[in-house]
Amino acid sequence: MISSIAELIADRIGTMPAGERRAAQTLIASYPMIGLKTVAEFSAAAGVSSPTILRFVARLGFQNYPEFQSSLQDELAAQLQSPAIRSLNPPSPGGGTVSPMLEATLDNMRETFRHLSDKQLEDIAARLADRRGKTFLIGGRFTDPLARYMAAHLAVVQSDVFHLAGQESMWRDRLIDMGKRDVLVIFDIRRYQDSLVRFAEKAHQRGVQIVLFTDQWLSPIARFARHVIAGRTAVPSAWDSSAALFVVAETLIGAVTRQLEADGARRIREMESLR
Amino acid sequence: MISSIAELIADRIGTMPAGERRAAQTLIASYPMIGLKTVAEFSAAAGVSSPTILRFVARLGFQNYPEFQSSLQDELAAQLQSPAIRSLNPPSPGGGTVSPMLEATLDNMRETFRHLSDKQLEDIAARLADRRGKTFLIGGRFTDPLARYMAAHLAVVQSDVFHLAGQESMWRDRLIDMGKRDVLVIFDIRRYQDSLVRFAEKAHQRGVQIVLFTDQWLSPIARFARHVIAGRTAVPSAWDSSAALFVVAETLIGAVTRQLEADGARRIREMESLR
DNA sequence: GGAGCGCTGTATCGTATGTTACGTATTTTG
């Protein structure tokens, strides 16, 4: 079973003529980067001519050079999605059904945050902390609890935080209260909900700033969103995991709280005294 | 100091027009693979035209598209050479707010699961999957969304799943429906809510089996509970983190689904056909 | 309500890139 081009090369390098062998060795030496460049660059690096490179990829079984490159890219993509860090967490001798799920979840989080810079989060937090507008939150069938969770926390440190619940017609009517200075936080992962998309579009038309939590395939709402947070959701289960998005939400809650520190602290104290 | 294109994008995404922002988001979502493909593919994935992609890379400071691609490749190459330091987000020496939060959360999860055996989880899952009784879920001020999340999923694979919402008096009345064969899942972390404790006690008196999600200091409800899941909640933030509990909940959801596989699969299909 | 600006997509163009044909060099074999 051959699963990577590198193996394929190792398998056939013995049967190759001198020129192609040099190509193979050059590719292996800085695998797979050279293969992503142009034929001319590849040939120059290997010290052979362009046609030799093409004959080389043909011998590997590819119809043409672009096809070869696509294959390399797919390989890279797969590699990047399951970071090698996995090996750093010992395979938890237990073995049971728990480990794979936990491991995948941890990977998802690392991967999600890898695509997320401090600056982005701070920007979004700043937007949420900006007290000139209101904050609305809403989610889909399985993600609405995340919206609630976030709303519950934000509502403690600032006023004008509203979770949109209930029937579609209910929240649609709330559109009238929304304007340019307001923020709408939407959670939407596969399978994306039409009702949410429609709602997002209408809100967008009113100039509302949309912060979208979605999965790596991006909900169609992304096109209306000012900020998009793409979380990894794949786990060995019948369900997708929202855990990564949950952690991003918590991180944001923390960031907003920090930015509102002065005001927020007072607010929290007041609130405590009211209980 | 900007060292990666991802950062560069995060830095300037705020100043970009809508179309280019979509390009940026698409790139970040599957960073950096899309950027290595052709302009046509990139533009199609982002849902914009080719010139918009080119304007996008121009705005990032590149003279032309190939130069942009080379830069991405260099980045990838550097990344591949030091697999240990996979983190795209540099260790944020400036005290980035993200890393410590994420690290703490990941630690919490590992620690939480370290104290949780496969057997325990399977037992709880079996209890929840046992279809002779009903399942009720409820949570506290900040944890109720977790109860909702779990309820939303369980309700798909089995009947008789109820989330207890609204006023305290509302759910207190539901006690009348609860008996020995039923399960009550409660989420309660500091500061523990008296109302929940009272409710748990009454349910316990009726012989209801209680599954408690709490923090490492254990809610007083623990004394009534048949199963206790203690999650770590400490993070460098003003708030406690429920992320570990969330992941346990997802794990349980997965386990229950698996145990109900035969029935559950049919149920899910039926449900799909109803939509 | 009108004028101006900026953003975006369509259509066209030039060119860099992959591809192929062919001639020369090198090795292999009888």
Add this chain to the structure above:
DNA sequence: CAAAATACGTAACATACGATACAGCGCTCC
């Protein structure tokens, strides 16, 4: 040692790719 077969590079070719000019549209600001 000769002759054939294979390998390799040069050079011409075609295509697909990136780049650009331009027009339509929406938005903002008078």
